[in-house]
Amino acid sequence: MSSKHDTLTYNTSYSRSKSATIEEWIALQDAWKEQLMLEPEVLCSAVDLESLLETFPLLGGVDITPDREHENVAYVGIAVLSSRTLELKYCQTYRANLEVPYIPGFLGFREAPALINAVECLKKEKPQYFPHVLFVDGNGILHPRGFGSACQVGLFLDLPTIGVAKSFLNVDGLNSLQVKDQLYQQENRWLPLVGSSNRLLGAALLSNGSVKRPIFVSVGYRIKLLEAVNLVFHACRYRVPEPIRIADHISREAARQALCRMQES
């Protein structure tokens, strides 16, 4: 793996700068949510995996590992795989500056600009590997205001995205324990998540036969939940879909390398 990575610049148009207040962020999420053009979703016809793989030949995954020394520095990993074979086609890491802290419910304001920049770099430098759908570490519409980081990334890239969270964010009357109980009781390996608003918000998945802790999948942008669930199952060799697992691995490695270089000097 190359230890060379480009430094990303922060594009404030995606998050309106560091001086924004929480109220302004909420207003932005509410406004952006309207642009998702979401039709209230129903679990209708079964999805054909073959046609899914034709629609999405390349699967992308992004993840971020924070720098141990600098609060506002992080390493973005991006991985692109063949959807049919899960063969790794391309991966790269980038150093990025994060301009705002993490606040629960506003992860996208911290991470999305760096993730978006990484995908745009890929589009420019290796257009043949530009993915047809992007797995994002975090939630899509399974979010207090229906606009998680995966929505933010997808909307501004105009690219289908799937939110994949490793822990549950209590939202719309849904609670982590009750969701897990319900999932474990039934025989299916996944459970649709319907909140007290009666809307379908996402799904809890036991992604692999040997996995005990669920992951939580929700629509980010321009994809159906059933398509997202099928793609996630297909892409899971382990608990987390391969594109995200690889992106996580290389971004951690980049952070580790940076720490080593720092301790040398």
Place this chain on the structure above:
DNA sequence: GCGACAG
């Protein structure tokens, strides 16, 4: 005040 809190 209390609990909950993606990464």
Place this chain on the structure above:
DNA sequence: ATCTTGTCGC
């Protein structure tokens, strides 16, 4: 996200 050892299993 991170703090943290061993242990069981393929």
